Amino acid sequence: MLKTVTKTLAAGVAVTALLAGAASAQTTLRIQTHQGQSSSYGGAIQEFVDAVNLMSGGDLQIEMFYSSSVVPSAETFDAAVNSILDCDMTNGSYQAGKNKAFQFVSDTMGGYDSPLQYQAWVEMGGGREAVNELYADYNMTFVGAHVGGQESLTSTRPLAGVADLENWKFRAPPGMASDIFASLGAKPIVMDFSEVITALESGIIDGADASTLGNNLRIGTYDIGKHTNFPGFHSMAADHLACRTDVWDGLSERHRKIIEVAYQNVGMDLILQTLVDNGEALAKLPSMDVTTYNWSAEDRATFRAAAQKQWDVYGGETEEGKAMVASHVSFMKRIGLIQE
Incomplete structure (x- = not known):
């Protein structure tokens, strides 16, 4: 009996040790x-x-x-x-x-x-x-x-639609974003994010592609640029x-x-x-004399069409890029963002 109890205890200790080791x-x-x-x-x-x-x-x-x-x-x-x-x-x-x-x-x-x-x-x-x-x-x-x-643009001049992009000088990241805006008449200036406030204050730029409405408010772009768009459409x-x-x-x-x-x-x-x-920021902007523009469906479609041309340019350089663009376009058609 004692041997049986001893064996049982030993087995229990072994199992406990095994579980502890696993844990x-x-x-x-x-x-x-x-x-x-x-x-x-x-x-x-x-x-x-x-x-x-x-x-x-x-x-x-x-x-x-x-x-x-x-x-x-x-x-x-x-x-x-x-x-x-x-x-x-x-x-x-x-x-x-x-x-x-x-x-x-x-x-x-x-x-x-x-x-x-x-x-x-x-x-x-x-x-x-x-x-x-x-x-x-x-x-x-x-x-x-x-x-x-979606991000919102900051501007020191009205930005109600595509027509207002003509000769609009703005801070832009390098690459595809700059090319899309340039094709619609804007004048993108590539600069570091940290330079945005100074460039707006000095008038080097008319606006900036910086961040979301809430983040733009937080970093102070709306202290200078009194025009913005919401909801955003250009970058996410x-x-x-x-x-x-x-x-x-x-x-x-x-x-x-x-x-x-x-x-x-x-x-x-x-x-x-x-x-x-963004909702909290939107509620604060009127008291800061910031005008908010909701771009029309037509203007959004114009921007998307310009973007699609650049997708084909950038994506067309490699087979992987073509496949990635094709995947996005197929899904956008499926959910009605792009018409057949």
Whole structure:
């Protein structure tokens, strides 16, 4: 009897030790984002980190590096490819120098009217599959994307529609955005984001392509430029979560699902937060003597048509770019944004 009890106790101890060992086995993913931890994006990302830890019972940890603290933002993708990091949570367009197709992972420029439409392309319109065909050549897996919402322009002169773009000098990012606006008569001036306020104050530019309505208010562009558009239509840059494929495939199915579910919450949180931020900003603008313009369906269609021509130019340089543009256009036709 004593021997039986002893064996039973020993077996119990062994099982307890085995379970304890399993519980203590921990997987840690090193991820970098270019977003600051104190920003609305950073707050949503921190909630993602906490949710992964909670849902995994602590056996899956995220070591998040904010504000590109390991490598410069544009080098994050390569840092993941080369095992310095495990995953990249920056922006696909940083890799457009490798292949212009990467531009269309992040922002079609003039394509979607809302972040939900873009997310629908990713989740239900073949977007995830299209992106992963591109990323597979780099041993990277596209997990998903997050985006707050459409950006609004700031201007020191009226900006009621396409006609007002003629000779409109504005701060623009390099690349496709500048070319689209230039084709409609604007005069884009490429400059760093940090130079926007000074350039507006000095009159070097008439306006700026900076950020969302809420962020524009926060950084002070409406203290100078008293004209803006809302809702936005021209740009909606989405960040991504992409992990090195061998790392992603090496995770258990349970861990992959935890990451996917927690990350989907990041996208929804940012859509909701941006909606609130923009709504609060919109309520404040009249007291600041800022005029808001809601562009007509005709003007939006004119801008989208100009954008489509540049999609073909940029996307047409590579087979991957053509495939990415075709995926977007097919989905936009499906949901009625582009007429057959």
